[in-house]
Amino acid sequence: MSSSVSRSGRKSHFELFLRRFCRNKLAVAGFIFIVFIILVAIFAPYIAPYGYDDQNVSIRLQEPSSEHWFGTDDLGRDVFSRMIYGARVSLSVGISTTTISMFVALIIGMISGYYGGRTDNIIMRIIDIFLAIPSILLSIAIAATLGGGIASMLIAISIGAVPGVSRLIRAQVMAECHKEYVEAARVTRASDFRIMFKYIFPNISSVFIVTFTMGVAGGILNASMLSFIGLGAQPPTPEWGAMLSNGREYIRDYPYLVTYPGLMISLTVFAINMFGDGLRDALDPKLKGR
Amino acid sequence: MSDVILSVKNLSVEYRVEEGIVKAVNDVSFDVKYGETLGLVGETGAGKTTIALAIMGLLPVPPAIVTQGAISFEGENLLRKNEKYMRSIRGNKISMIFQDPMSALNPSTYVGEQISEVIMLHNKVSKAKAREMAEETLEMVGIPRNRYDEYPHKFSGGMRQRVIIATALACNPNLLIADEPTTALDVTIQAQILELMEQLKEKKGTSNILITHDLGVIARMCNRVAVIYAGEIVEIGTLRQVFKNTAHPYTKGLFDALPGSNLSGGKRLKPIGGSMPDPISLPEHCKFASRCSRRTDKCEQCVKLTDIGDGHLVRCVSPLCGGEV
Amino acid sequence: MIVVLLGVLFIVFVLLDFTPGDPARQILGAFADEKDVAAKRQELRLDDPFFVRFGRYVYNLVFHFDLGVSYRTKLPVMQEIATRFPITMLIGVLGLVVSVVIGLITGVISAVRQYSWLDKICNVFAVIFHAMPNFWLALELSLIFALKLKWLPPTGYKGIEYLILPVAALGLNGSTAIFRQTRSSMLDVIREDYIRTAKAKGQSEFKIIIKHELRNALMPVVTMVGNSLGTIIAGSVVVESIFSIPGLGNYMLQAINGRDYPVIQGSVFVLAFMICVFNLLTDIIYSFIDPQLQSQYQSKGSTRKRRINA
Numbered sequence: 001m002s003s004s005v006s007r008s009g010r011k012s013h014f015e016l017f018l019r020r021f022c023r024n025k026l027a028v029a030g031f032i033f034i035v036f037i038i039l040v041a042i043f044a045p046y047i048a049p050y051g052y053d054d055q056n057v058s059i060r061l062q063e064p065s066s067e068h069w070f071g072t073d074d075l076g077r078d079v080f081s082r083m084i085y086g087a088r089v090s091l092s093v094g095i096s097t098t099t100i101s102m103f104v105a106l107i108i109g110m111i112s113g114y115y116g117g118r119t120d121n122i123i124m125r126i127i128d129i130f131l132a133i134p135s136i137l138l139s140i141a142i143a144a145t146l147g148g149g150i151a152s153m154l155i156a157i158s159i160g161a162v163p164g165v166s167r168l169i170r171a172q173v174m175a176e177c178h179k180e181y182v183e184a185a186r187v188t189r190a191s192d193f194r195i196m197f198k199y200i201f202p203n204i205s206s207v208f209i210v211t212f213t214m215g216v217a218g219g220i221l222n223a224s225m226l227s228f229i230g231l232g233a234q235p236p237t238p239e240w241g242a243m244l245s246n247g248r249e250y251i252r253d254y255p256y257l258v259t260y261p262g263l264m265i266s267l268t269v270f271a272i273n274m275f276g277d278g279l280r281d282a283l284d285p286k287l288k289g290r
Numbered sequence: 291m292s293d294v295i296l297s298v299k300n301l302s303v304e305y306r307v308e309e310g311i312v313k314a315v316n317d318v319s320f321d322v323k324y325g326e327t328l329g330l331v332g333e334t335g336a337g338k339t340t341i342a343l344a345i346m347g348l349l350p351v352p353p354a355i356v357t358q359g360a361i362s363f364e365g366e367n368l369l370r371k372n373e374k375y376m377r378s379i380r381g382n383k384i385s386m387i388f389q390d391p392m393s394a395l396n397p398s399t400y401v402g403e404q405i406s407e408v409i410m411l412h413n414k415v416s417k418a419k420a421r422e423m424a425e426e427t428l429e430m431v432g433i434p435r436n437r438y439d440e441y442p443h444k445f446s447g448g449m450r451q452r453v454i455i456a457t458a459l460a461c462n463p464n465l466l467i468a469d470e471p472t473t474a475l476d477v478t479i480q481a482q483i484l485e486l487m488e489q490l491k492e493k494k495g496t497s498n499i500l501i502t503h504d505l506g507v508i509a510r511m512c513n514r515v516a517v518i519y520a521g522e523i524v525e526i527g528t529l530r531q532v533f534k535n536t537a538h539p540y541t542k543g544l545f546d547a548l549p550g551s552n553l554s555g556g557k558r559l560k561p562i563g564g565s566m567p568d569p570i571s572l573p574e575h576c577k578f579a580s581r582c583s584r585r586t587d588k589c590e591q592c593v594k595l596t597d598i599g600d601g602h603l604v605r606c607v608s609p610l611c612g613g614e615v
Numbered sequence: 616m617i618v619v620l621l622g623v624l625f626i627v628f629v630l631l632d633f634t635p636g637d638p639a640r641q642i643l644g645a646f647a648d649e650k651d652v653a654a655k656r657q658e659l660r661l662d663d664p665f666f667v668r669f670g671r672y673v674y675n676l677v678f679h680f681d682l683g684v685s686y687r688t689k690l691p692v693m694q695e696i697a698t699r700f701p702i703t704m705l706i707g708v709l710g711l712v713v714s715v716v717i718g719l720i721t722g723v724i725s726a727v728r729q730y731s732w733l734d735k736i737c738n739v740f741a742v743i744f745h746a747m748p749n750f751w752l753a754l755e756l757s758l759i760f761a762l763k764l765k766w767l768p769p770t771g772y773k774g775i776e777y778l779i780l781p782v783a784a785l786g787l788n789g790s791t792a793i794f795r796q797t798r799s800s801m802l803d804v805i806r807e808d809y810i811r812t813a814k815a816k817g818q819s820e821f822k823i824i825i826k827h828e829l830r831n832a833l834m835p836v837v838t839m840v841g842n843s844l845g846t847i848i849a850g851s852v853v854v855e856s857i858f859s860i861p862g863l864g865n866y867m868l869q870a871i872n873g874r875d876y877p878v879i880q881g882s883v884f885v886l887a888f889m890i891c892v893f894n895l896l897t898d899i900i901y902s903f904i905d906p907q908l909q910s911q912y913q914s915k916g917s918t919r920k921r922r923i924n925a
Contacts (some may be wrong), residue, residue, distance in 0.1 A: 078719075127621030132894070133887045134845035140852070141883045144871050145630040224748050228853060230872055246749060250856075262859055264749030270746035348814055380817035388815075393808040398904075407826075408816040457816065458901045494640075 014064035025235040027278020043088040053236040061254055070260050073246060079257065082148035082238040089150075089239045090268065094219035097154055101161035102212050104237055108162070109169025110196050112136040123168070127163045130134060135160040139222055143231040157222045165211060171206040206283035213276035217269045224265050240265045294320040295497050296345070296467055303349065310570040316521040322352075322465065327491065327498040329508040329529075331544070336565060338501045341518075342467045344369075345499075346386050347376035363465070367567045382412040385458035389470040391451035395442035402428065402438025405457045409453030411459045427456040431486060448479035448520050452486065452600035459490060467499045472507065484510060509533065517541045520566055520577040521593065527602035537604035539582045562584060569573055576606070585607060623887045624676070627880045628669050682881035687873050692881040695724065696863060700885060702772065703851055703862035706781055710847045714793055715840055721790070722797025722836075726805060727824060745791035750853040753784035757857065769861035781854045789847045796839040800832035807831075834905055840899030845890045859873025 022028055042048060048207035056076035065073040070079035100264035112123040129136065146152030177200070178184060185195045201208075224241025226232035235246075240261040247257025291342065292575060303315040303377060305443065315337045316513045322328045330338045343349045347362055361368040363384065380386075388394055405424035415423070425435035431452040442450060451471065458466060471487070472480040484507065491498060500511055508515055509529070516526040517538060525538040536542045543562040564581040567573060576582075579589040595603045598611065663671075677679040682692040721737040728734050744752070757780060761769035770778050786790060804810065813827050814850060854863035859865070863882055868880035 044665060064817050125618065126622070129619050129626070132619050132623050132891050133626070133883065134849040134890065136846070136849040137852075137883055137886060140849075140867075140871070141627070141879065143628055143881050144874075144876075152920055219750055225853065228748075228750050229856075229868060241748070241750075244748075244754070248754065250761055251754060251758060258751070258758070262748065262755065265751065266743070266747045269748075270742060273742055290746050346815060348811070377817040379817060380815055382817055386815045387812060388808060392806055394812045396809045396813070396827050396831070399826075404812075407813075407818070411817050454812070457812070 006235065017282050021278055024278040024281060026274045027281075030271040030274030030276075030278065033267070034275055037087055037268055037271070038091065040084055041091050044084050048078075048084040049125070050078040050081040051170075052082045052085040052238045053077060061250065063254075064256060067265070071157075071256050073243070073257055074250060078149070079243070079260060082243060083240065083261060086238040086240045086243065086264070087268075089233060089237060090220045090223060090265070093150070093154060093157070093218040093223040097157040097219040098212055098215035100154075100158040102208070102215060105162050105165035105169055106208070108166040110173055110200070112166070113136055113170040113173025114179075114192065114196055116174070119172075120131060127166055130163040131167070131197075135164060136222060138226065139226060140179045140229065140231065143226055148231045149234055150232065150237065151260070151268075153223060153226050156231075157219055158223065158224065161215060161218065165215065167209060169204065173200055180197050191210050206280075210276055210280045210283065213272060213279060217272040217276070220265065220272075221269055239254075293323050294321045295324050296499075297360075297362040298341070298345070299339065299360045299362070301361065302357045302611075303337075303344055303346060304355050304357050305353045306355060306474075308454075311503045312569045313572050314354075314521055314569060316572070317342070318514060318521070318523055319524060320516050320526060322497050322499060324464075324497055325495050326513040327500055327511055327587065329512035329515045330499060330501045330518055331503065331505065331508055331515060333503060336518045336520050337521040339469055340521075342386060342469055342501060345467065346380060346384060346588065347371070347373070347381075348379075348386075354521065359574065370450075378412070381408045381458070381463070382438075383463050384465045384467065385463040385607065386467040386469065387451075387454050387458045387471055390474045391447050391454055394454055394475065395450055397442055399562055400439050401453050402440075405460050406455070409460050424456075424460065427460045427507075428453070430459075430490070447475050448482060450481055451475060451479075454487065455490070459494065459496070463496060465497045465499070467501070468504055469501045470503070471500070473504070486513065502525045505548060517544070521569065521574060522577065522605065523603070524578065524605045525603065525606050526595075527600075531602040532601065535602065537598055537602065537609040537611055538578075538606050540578050542610055543581075546573050562611070584610075620888060620891060621673070621892030622674060623891075624884060625849065627884045627887075628672050631880045632665070632668075644681060650794030650872065664842055676884075682884070683877035685870075685875055685878050687870075687875045687878075692877050695866065695878070696881060696885050698848065699866050702860060703848065703855065703864055703886075706778060706785065706828060706851050706855070706860070706862060706888065707844060707848045709778065709782045710789060711844050711850070714843060714847065717786065718793025719789035719797055719836070722794045722828070723801060724826065725794070725798045726801030727820075727828075729802065741791045741794045744787050749784060749788040749850040752788060753781065753854045753857045756780050756784050763876060772860045773836045774794070777858070777860070781851070781858045783861060784854055785847050785850050788850060789843050791834065792837060792843055796836050800835050801828055804828045804832040807827070834901065837901050837904065841894045844893050848886055848890065865924055 006261055037125055041202060055079055058076065058145040059068075059072055060076040062072045064069060068078050068080060070083065071077055073082070110125070110182075112120045112127075115262055135143070139156040141156075143152045143156035146155060173196075182195065182199060185199050190199075223232055223239065224244070227239040227241035228245045230245065233242045235242070244265075247254070247261070251258050300320070301315055303319045304312070305312040305314055318337075318341060320328065330341065332338050340349070340354075342458045344356060344396055345363075345368065356369055358477055359369065363379070389613065395401065402424050405427055406417070406420040409420040409423050410417070413420070421438070425438055428435050430439065433449060433452055433456070437445075442453075443543070445453065457473075462608075468487070472483050474485060486510065487498075494606075498511075500507070502508060512529055514526070514528050515532045516523050517540065518524070519540050525532060525536075525541050527535075527537075532541060533545075536545060538555065540562070543560075546560045547562060562581055562587070567580065573579075574592050576589045576591075576593045579585050581584070582589070586608070591607075593605050595605045596609075597603055598609060646877045672683075675683075680693050683697070684690065686693065687690055688695070703753065721741065727739040758767055760767050760780060767780055769780075770776055791830045810827055811825065818826075823880050848864075851862065852868060854860075855865040856868045867879060867882040870876075870882065
């Protein structure tokens with residue numbers, strides 16, 4: 001007989017979720033990797049054998065060796081250390097842009113989905129206009145306008161992500177609004193604000209969490225692309241995409257300059273995606289059970 | 291016995307799932323004669339649909355496994371046949387219609403074409419001839435033939451079910467399995483569909499297995515009845531035997547639970563207390579014992595089907611006969 | 616759609632307006648005389664109110680196909696874009712075709728044979744290619760196939776074989792989204808009751824896939840394909856640069872590096888325009904496939920496009 005007799009609602013929901021999540025080995029692996037990267041980012045100064053901008057032209061462009069695990073770049077900097085510090089940049093950009101854009105998108109989506117009618121129409125028209133431009137292009141255009149650098153990259157990526165996520169949240173909110181508990185809440189004269197955040201939001205929270213997770217992955221990818229183009233992190237900041245751009249010239253003879261940073265980006269995004277997928281699968285059946 | 295079209299013997303089906311092994315069907319045996327309608331009655335989850343899917347060879351085979359038994363149709367054991375053979379049988383010799391007509395039709399194909407499809411699958415005819423035959427079938431179920439070129443979303447639930455019946459009967463099958471065909475329909479439409487099914491049965495002489503939890507439908511449509519509980523047949527006999535000489539306490543409970551039945555005194559409904567046992571951990575002894583008001587120590591043993599006269603079988607150590615309690 | 620395009624123009628123009636620096640000075644150069652700069656400003660009427668300038672911009676675009684003048688080359692932006700645009704479109708379309716083919720096939724296989732090793736492999740590949748930044752994929756492909764194996768040319772555009780690597784990079788990257796959507800739609804459809812009906816009729820699995828499952832599963836995929844072109848074209852910006860292909864993306868990139876704003880904004884607009892047109896086409900195709908929309912048109916007798924809500 002199944003052993004999880006429900007004690008208090010919240011506790012056993014979480015246990016169920018945890019059990020389902022842990023069954024998915026890839027998702028767990030992803031989670032472990034993410035924790036690992038976060039720790040690397042936090043403790044970067046203690047882990048990295050060299051500084052990220054320790055130039056030493058005499059040892060430039062060296063193959064990976066025991067002293068420089070990933071070799072050195074064209075200015076003699078240790079690639080391994082740069083990649084460790086790069087984790088800081090990528091993660092912080094990814095998380096901050098996603099936080100900002102999710103917050104904004106949530107508000108837009110809530111208002112649009114809940115109030116419907118003309119408000120929704122107007123807002124969605126505007127969103128559609130923004131959606132006509134692919135988010136990366138939009139980010140590129142905005143970053144170019146703002147002149148490049150990390151700050152403009154942050155703004156550009158955040159703005160780029162908002163339209164798509166708003167639409168998603170709006171769809172979820174609209175679906176919830178048709179359900180009877182919202183009608184019931186309205187009947188009790190709860191304020192709109194209260195309905196939106198105490199009733200509707202908890203029910204879309206799992207979609208929100210999963211979208212957030214995937215958003216971080218997307219943010220990291222976009223940051224790397226912008227930096228690759230030259231609109232993001234400026235030298236000497238060690239961003240993985242920027243490192244790729246740097247190493248591009250030497251790809252013929254020193255491919256490691258390109259391969260390692262790219263691999264790092266891919267692995268991180270992969271891990272976050274696996275984790276996000278696992279989250280979704282573990283949270284979803286719970287939603288269905290309602 | 292040459293008057294038997296389908297013979298199910300000792301059929302057992304299990305589902306292997308994460309939580310364990312679900313024993314959906316346990317050692318079920320019954321026969322269906324030519325031209326007769328057998329009703330399978332039971333609560334949701336009793337295993338009726340699983341039996342039907344097993345006959346059709348439509349069980350989802352990774353989780354489901356037929357652990358024992360034989361299904362003999364026109365002399366051949368269907369469980370031993372390959373997919374190609376089964377495909378030639380489905381829709382052709384044995385047809386099945388399902389519960390929810392609203393979602394049973396392909397929304398992106400014309401309704402008439404879905405009937406033509408089954409005709410062309412099993413008959414070597416031209417497209418034009420198939421269309422002609424499909425249109426005839428439409429008329430047979432009371433739908434004007436010019437509605438051939440319309441999409442399902444233009445049809446109401448009752449009409450869709452007619453189309454489904456048309457599809458099922460288009461190739462003149464010898465056996466029709468109907469799984470809760472009227473449960474999803476309004477009461478008035480239910481009556482219409484049942485009447486249609488009766489007419490067609492008379493016209494074509496098809497044998498039927500009618501699965502339902504509605505005793506009223508059974509009373510109207512069936513010659514014989516089998517009562518299923520927790521994957522087993524607990525009572526089987528002719529309509530008269532089961533309805534008038536109800537032998538098993540569960541069957542009795544089903545009748546008593548009907549609103550307006552005389553025995554319940556006309557005021558409060560008399561539900562059967564408790565619920566069906568968990569199919570993952572079924573007891574070896576009588577599976578209804580925990581809910582039975584007549585339970586004694588004798589019920590703790592494994593109970594077999596016994597004949598209490600004229601082919602009326604019951605699985606109980608102390609069956610009720612003649613309506614006594 | 617007109618509204619959308621106008622809106623895009625508006626955004627582009629706002630961005631153009633926000634850029635730091637004085638356009639007149641950019642054109643004349645950093646060492647130009649103050650008086651010349653002032654005269655230029657007069658000439659370009661740069662001190663007019665915002666909406667007047669916007670109106671002029673739109674007017675120039677619509678009636679004269681004029682998107683301004685490049686700061687760097689002093690040539691009309693439209694002209695430069697026109698020569699490079701076809702190449703980008705070619706790469707974009709080819710990339711889209713590749714991603715659709717790969718995505719559809721793997722998606723169907725994955726859904727129909729769910730949980731099998733085929734499904735797992737397809738999934739793994741999809742996730743791997745999805746996680747890779749497309750520029751890195753392009754670089755690695757270039758490294759392996761052009762530089763190490765020497766099977767294909769690494770840069771330039773002198774023939775169709777020069778396009779193989781860029782198209783491969785874009786196609787592989789784009790296929791993941793289509794794979795995901797196809798698989799998801801197919802899985803939904805497979806679970807549907809009418810598939811069970813089809814099986815009960817005795818239909819073979821292959822025919823069920825084609826006639827029943829794909830027909831119904833394809834609709835959301837078509838929408839997704841429309842969206843994919845946007846991502847692919849955006850991706851071609853970097854990919855063109857990596858393979859030195861003289862397309863619009865590369866041009867835009869050079870403009871970004873050179874802070875040549877009219878070119879940047881003009882390119883963005885042209886790309887957005889093409890994507891809009893493509894989306895419109897997708898919507899039209901969608902209305903032909905979806906039976907419910909079809910009958911709506913039949914009964915209304917009009918051909919007005921209807922918005923499909925998200």
